[in-house]
Amino acid sequence: MDVRTGLFYLFSVVLIFSAFRVITARSPVHAALFLVLTFFQAAGVWLLLKAEFLAISLVLVYVGAVMVLFLFVVMMLDVNVDELRAGFWKHFPLAATIGALIALEMAAVLMGGFRPTEEPRAIPAATAAAQAGVQYSNTKELGRLLYTEYLFPLEIAAVLLLVAIVAAIALTLRHRKDSKAIDPSLQVRVKARDRLQIVKVPSTRQPEAAAVAVAPEGSKA
DSSP states (O other): OOHHHHHHHHHHHHHHHHHHHHHHOSSHHHHHHHHHHHHHHHHHHHHHTTOHHHHHHIIIIIIIIIHHHHHHHHHHHTOOHHHHTTTHHHHHHHHHHHHHHHHHHHHHHHGGGGSOOSOOOOOHHHHHHHHHTOOOOHHHHHHHHHTTTTHHHHHHHHHHHHHHHHHHHHHTTSOOTTOOOOOHHHHHTOOHHHHOOOOOOOOSSOHHHHHHHHHHHHHHO
């Protein structure tokens, strides 16, 4: 077994373990951190497949931006894990059925890639570049496909990410009892007479009466 195969198995084992910990971790923060580790291992696998652009995009976009945002949102939401796990066993049969169905669908799609087929052929763009003596760039071809044939799905994915970010931010703006935020409308409507109020407090004891009361006690001393 060469170094490349060993690295592939290492990345795959860590990826499977971290992906399993994403759904089994008790703390939402730990689950988000395990998801970051999963993205790093997937980027390593893509590097072994010579998909450098996808690997660096996964690290920069998902790990560097999206996951950091999700991590801050999870920390600000202060999710009560006990309430989330209250109905776990009640919904477990339905969740297990859906999980098994998804696993079967993924197996039906992926098992075809492990069957022995004919040797893979180079794509026409790579063949033409090799014949012309020009260095082929998979990043250029990927960008050309994204912004020509797959432009509409790319825009849909961008809109979905935007909606998810706006929804995550909106969840943090809920009313909290321990919040010390000030209502700006109340500050705008305030008047000068509302800021300071002079109250006349009558004295409970006159100075003369106090002096008269103190004098006999001093004479006795």
